Amino acid sequence: MAIPGVEGFMYPNEVELQWGLLIVLYPYITGLVAGAFILASLERVFKVEAVRPTYRLALLTALAFLLVAPLPLQLHLGHPERSMEMYLTPHTSSAMAMFGFVYLWYLTVVLLLEIWLEYRADIVHMARTSTGLKGLIYKALTLGSMNVSPASRVIDDKVGYAVTVIGIPSAFLLHGYVGFIFGSVKANPWWSTPLMPIVFLFSAMVSGIAGVMVLYMAVMKAKKMPIDMRCVDTIAKYLFYTFVIDFSLEMLDLVHRTYEADESFRSLNFMVHTRLWGSQVILQIFLCTLVPLALLASTQLFRIGEAKRRAMYLITGLLVLVGIFAMRWNVVIGGQLFSKSFLGYTSFKVQFAAREGLLTAIALMILPFAIFVALVKLLPPWPETTEAPGD
């Protein structure tokens, strides 16, 4: 008897997809975190002064998205209350059980620490000037130390530098880990490749850099502040470089698969030409990779006016964000559409108002922006708009 949406032969447990839209969001969100952090570290460790205006913005973006990163997983679990057990009795042989530790390390030891050190002078200043609940929050954040003497700030700077140096491999670990989760599934030829963590990492950097670039331009527009073109130009330059590496790696993977043409190739090739044609070839590769790459390349090669360049960066950034989402979709969903017998294909339909449906996904994508607005209110990223910190 034909099952709707199924073509050819599927094993019974393959007909319905186990990992849906929320599991697509999970690597997308962690990718934005890792990418935003790596952009921040450009300024801190690699001394790229031009991107200084986005340094704090990138840190807050990373934090806002990191706080939301575990939510898609929690909503996917049948027993979310049991997820705590991976902290209590972790099973070291399970890569998935290790997520909690990778996450906590990155959140507390890297991101919160770096943000705290960066903002300490501002926090102390605001603790002195604010009153009421706000004042209490800032006082708590000072941890009772109001010392912002130049000597203490020098120490902060050195410790902050060390934290960022530890943070870069940690950001690589966080997103490399997510790629590892897929790359290590040896039964699935669409996922199982050692290139997966590296491809995930570079696509994370691409999405994070594009995300912060778009957010920076949007925030400047909203606050009616001038966009620092030197900064955006530099970000776009780095976006171009990382995107070229990312695209080359993905194409390397594709060429390798095509040339190797193992027993899964016919099936995967058919899938790419049918089920994934729209989301992978048209959307991910042509519209959201080649078009932005061409736009970025032309800004590097030709002299283009400021207003036009801004528009080009905005279009590029948005296309890249859609493209990396499509990439996550094609990996996560694509890997479940074909039968491991290589004889059939199933299909995936996103539900709307369901626990793992479209509505939840939209809410999960809005939530980081709400957190971001709250964080910006608590810790304004633009010191030039407030009074100078009292040091």
Add this chain to the structure above:
Amino acid sequence: MPWKGGTLRQFFRNSGHLIRLAAVLIAGLCVFLLIRTALIPKAFGKYGHYSPGALDVIRQRPVSYAGQDTCVMCHDGEAKERASGRHAHVACEACHGPQAAHANADDPSAHKPRLPDVANLCRRCHEKDAAKPAHFPQVVTAEHSGGAACNSCHQPHNPHL
């Protein structure tokens, strides 16, 4: 160096906030370890990566299946018929469902099992599927019976025509 020309005491004074931060982190770690100790069952890991107490919890759950031998004790007519046919190795409860409540009741007729839904039951095993061995009896039900129930022709306990 930040403490150049100064004393070690000055250095400690200027990094006092970092010592406080370290204290907060260590306190957080201690709270976590305390919660962990309180929440993990005492004998965890005795036999493997699980709590032995879980076995008792599982043991306390009511048994649902009566078992083949129990069914045969009363329903010997059906049992004999089944034993002589090709369904000899299909247990009673595979089609009739778990029957412990029926078998253990003082008055089994008060817990009378419902007859299986034949239209769907037979199909579970005998619907045509390319993945099944070719010698296994299988049909495309929609074409095979024209909507008639399987047991209008076949005897389920001994499924010859």
